[in-house]
Amino acid sequence: MKSENMKKSGVMVFLKKLVRQQIFIPIAALLLLAVFNLINDPSFYKITYGYNSAGDPVLSGYLMTILDYGSELAILAIGMTLVTAATGGQDISVGATIAISGSVILRILCGTNSRPETLQAPILVAFLVSCVVAMIFGAFNGALVAYFKIQPMVATLILFTAGRSIAAWINNNELPIISDPVFSYFGGFIPGIPIPTPFFIAAACMIVTGLVLKFTTLGLYTQSVGINESSSRLNGLNPAFIKFLTFVILGLCVAVAGLIKVSRLSSINYSVIAKDIEMDAILAVALGGNALSGGKFNMTASILGAYVIQFLTTTLYKLNVQSDALPAYKAVVVIVLVVLSAPIVREKLSAFFKKINSKQRFKEVG
Amino acid sequence: MKKKVLAAIMAATMVLGLAACGSKEAAAPAEAPKEEAAAPAQEEEAPAEAEEEAAPEEEAAPAEGSGELIKVGIINNDPNESGYRTANDKDLKAMFTEENGYEASFAYSNKNDEQISSAQKFIQDGVDYLLISAADTAGWDSVLTDAQNEGIRVILFDRVIDADESLYEASIVSDMAKEGETAVEWLKGQGLSEYNIIHLQGVMGSAAQKGRSGALDAAVESEGWKLVTQQTAEWNAEKAQQIVQSVIDSGESFNVIYAENDDMAKGAVAALDKANISHGVGKDVVIMGFDCNKWALEELLKQNWNYDGQCNPFQSSYIDEIIKTIQGGGSPAQKTIIMDEKGFDATEITQEDVDNFGI
Numbered sequence: 001m002k003s004e005n006m007k008k009s010g011v012m013v014f015l016k017k018l019v020r021q022q023i024f025i026p027i028a029a030l031l032l033l034a035v036f037n038l039i040n041d042p043s044f045y046k047i048t049y050g051y052n053s054a055g056d057p058v059l060s061g062y063l064m065t066i067l068d069y070g071s072e073l074a075i076l077a078i079g080m081t082l083v084t085a086a087t088g089g090q091d092i093s094v095g096a097t098i099a100i101s102g103s104v105i106l107r108i109l110c111g112t113n114s115r116p117e118t119l120q121a122p123i124l125v126a127f128l129v130s131c132v133v134a135m136i137f138g139a140f141n142g143a144l145v146a147y148f149k150i151q152p153m154v155a156t157l158i159l160f161t162a163g164r165s166i167a168a169w170i171n172n173n174e175l176p177i178i179s180d181p182v183f184s185y186f187g188g189f190i191p192g193i194p195i196p197t198p199f200f201i202a203a204a205c206m207i208v209t210g211l212v213l214k215f216t217t218l219g220l221y222t223q224s225v226g227i228n229e230s231s232s233r234l235n236g237l238n239p240a241f242i243k244f245l246t247f248v249i250l251g252l253c254v255a256v257a258g259l260i261k262v263s264r265l266s267s268i269n270y271s272v273i274a275k276d277i278e279m280d281a282i283l284a285v286a287l288g289g290n291a292l293s294g295g296k297f298n299m300t301a302s303i304l305g306a307y308v309i310q311f312l313t314t315t316l317y318k319l320n321v322q323s324d325a326l327p328a329y330k331a332v333v334v335i336v337l338v339v340l341s342a343p344i345v346r347e348k349l350s351a352f353f354k355k356i357n358s359k360q361r362f363k364e365v366g
Numbered sequence: 367m368k369k370k371v372l373a374a375i376m377a378a379t380m381v382l383g384l385a386a387c388g389s390k391e392a393a394a395p396a397e398a399p400k401e402e403a404a405a406p407a408q409e410e411e412a413p414a415e416a417e418e419e420a421a422p423e424e425e426a427a428p429a430e431g432s433g434e435l436i437k438v439g440i441i442n443n444d445p446n447e448s449g450y451r452t453a454n455d456k457d458l459k460a461m462f463t464e465e466n467g468y469e470a471s472f473a474y475s476n477k478n479d480e481q482i483s484s485a486q487k488f489i490q491d492g493v494d495y496l497l498i499s500a501a502d503t504a505g506w507d508s509v510l511t512d513a514q515n516e517g518i519r520v521i522l523f524d525r526v527i528d529a530d531e532s533l534y535e536a537s538i539v540s541d542m543a544k545e546g547e548t549a550v551e552w553l554k555g556q557g558l559s560e561y562n563i564i565h566l567q568g569v570m571g572s573a574a575q576k577g578r579s580g581a582l583d584a585a586v587e588s589e590g591w592k593l594v595t596q597q598t599a600e601w602n603a604e605k606a607q608q609i610v611q612s613v614i615d616s617g618e619s620f621n622v623i624y625a626e627n628d629d630m631a632k633g634a635v636a637a638l639d640k641a642n643i644s645h646g647v648g649k650d651v652v653i654m655g656f657d658c659n660k661w662a663l664e665e666l667l668k669q670n671w672n673y674d675g676q677c678n679p680f681q682s683s684y685i686d687e688i689i690k691t692i693q694g695g696g697s698p699a700q701k702t703i704i705m706d707e708k709g710f711d712a713t714e715i716t717q718e719d720v721d722n723f724g725i
Contacts, residue, residue, distance in 0.1 A: 043617070053639040060641055062615045069608065115661070168446040175449055177661050188640065265603050265636055267661075269629055270446060272602040317612035323605055324570060324598050 025289040026304040056191040070310030071198035072257040077284040077306040079250030086246040088294025089152025096163020098274040101134040101258035103170040114174040131255040138251020146243035168270040178266045187264030226294035435469040438495040439488030453725035454679035461682035478502035499524040523681040542577025561591035566625040567598040606633030628662035631655035646670040660724030666712040
């Protein structure tokens with residue numbers, strides 16, 4: 001009898017520990033979606049092996065779609081997490097800067113002709129230039145936030161409004177189209193490898209981020225600036241520079257995501273490319289259980305959050321939900337998350353759990 | 367100290383603001399700034415020009431052809447909006463030049479209120495003709511009445527507005543419903559054994575979406591066709607790709623993709639290519655698009671797509687004709703002029719078509 005009780009309480013402790021873990025939130029959301037799909041239609045998990053029209057082997061199915069389309073979101077979530085942690089605000093211009101970096105890539109690959117037979121420059125060069133450009137735009141946002149002390153959302157509102165026009169201007173308002181099949185590998189498949197390339201790109205970004213966080217003080221400094229700016233300054237950090245740096249890093253993430261986006265269609269449409277992606281990126285950070293007001297962060301949870309959002313999107317598409325209604329469903333998720341993370345709700349919840357616990361103990365004693 | 371600096375800056379801003387307002391008013395009677403960037407440069411010479419031009423205009427409100435430039439104020443949507451708009455703007459700019467006897471000023475906005483205020487500005491400038499592609503159908507009555515009182519002729523292009531017909535000379539528009547009907551007729555004529563259609567819609571409620579969806583919906587009803595999915599991809603290629611991807615993943619079979627613009631058709635095709643589903647002439651899936659972008663017509667030429675419906679952005683020749691008629695003392699035969707619009711079939715299209723009709 002006693003041992004059974006012990007076991008029970010052991011499980012309780014374990015569960016409690018799990019629930020307290022930050023990564024619990026995205027995992028719980030993922031499980032919820034997974035179970036829902038399993039009940040609704042088990043064929044959701046079917047993965048088939050086939051060939052694409054170029055004759056290369058590919059894996060396809062909903063799960064591959066999630067891995068594929070969730071990847072650019074995961075990349076953005078990396079940068080967005082850092083920005084959120086350091087500044088306590090979000091960058092809402094990522095969609096517009098993706099349009100800019102995407103146009104830069106196409107501009108360099110195409111030269112002056114909007115429909116070239118051959119590429120005018122190596123893809124790597126175009127990508128590196130777009131990285132630099134995106135980082136400059138990131139630096140612009142960062143400078144406004146860090147040195148001019150403008151609220152992040154207001155500062156990035158500038159590029160949010162102007163970005164797509166800048167993107168159109170870069171290509172003289174033309175819509176370049178690239179016919180070289182190599183360029184489509186980044187958003188599609190590399191011949192012979194049946195897993196979508198964006199996933200590999202995202203994995204590479206994750207590994208780099210993991211190494212940087214482990215071997216440099218970036219993570220620690222970002223968190224300390226986010227938690228208490230003035231005390232971290234008194235401890236010899238330069239909060240302004242760290243905020244600035246997080247925006248530049250986000251710029252780099254944007255360039256990588258931009259490459260995937262333009263590669264998917266080998267073209268660009270300035271007004272709609274990566275539309276509303278900032279919503280999803282911020283949501284990924286929130287779903288990862290990170291406080292949107294800055295401070296501590298958990299990168300793994302954010303990345304998982306990004307894939308969970310794509311999971312949600314794909315599920316909704318599968319259910320034939322009107323695509324213009326998707327944001328409404330995502331908004332529900334945001335509301336639930338924000339309400340759950342509000343201090344007053346947390347207090348009430350913990351009080352509630354304590355009550356249950358004490359009742360149980362009371363029973364045991366009785 | 368900080369406060370003082372702030373106060374000084376505020377004061378400076380206000381003074382500058384006043385100055386800016388003043389100069390703008392002065393510049394207004396001259397000509398609307400062609401581009402914002404060019405505005406400061408023009409401002410200096412503006413007042414002089416205004417005085418010179420004011421005199422001849424009082425004598426003859428609508429300038430009488432001979433040698434004198436006809437002043438037109440053109441209000442259009444933002445050329446970045448789409449390939450259609452870019453082509454439309456280019457076409458207008460090519461027509462209304464000094465060589466053709468016009469002096470044109472352009473104003474761009476996707477917002478109705480901004481468009482109306484530019485219209486008021488053009489009226490103050492004393493243009494002879496006002497050409498409008500309205501962002502929204504409502505709210506134009508008073509400004510058009512003002513124009514009429516000043517003797518300014520109004521011609522609408524591309525979009526209609528809710529105003530009394532007497533307020534404008536003519537409107538030159540596309541018939542979106544007819545575009546849809548042409549496409550659906552073509553689809554009927556294909557004689558497929560069954561019709562399982564993926565319908566990708568534009569932004570819901572837009573005129574193009576309504577017209578093009580309406581025709582297909584009617585045919586689905588009457589012919590017993592099956593809509594595998596009917597979704598709005600909001601003119602967005604990425605969204606279209608995801609929607610079609612989702613249908614492919616579900617394993618449902620389909621053999622027609624009816625996309626309401628070329629971008630969405632392109633996104634759909636990208637998803638098909640990934641899944642090795644063949645498309646085009648004589649293949650598994652029939653691809654239909656709209657707008658006749660040049661690259662889309664090239665896809666037709668390669669027989670990767672089957673059909674592309676035209677949405678004609680080249681209104682300028684029609685407008686030019688109407689202006690010539692009015693200048694000659696006549697009046698246009700009809701109020702509403704519907705432009706010729708074709709539908710291209712991949713089996714019949716030629717390189718010449720691509721060059722002539724691609725936008």
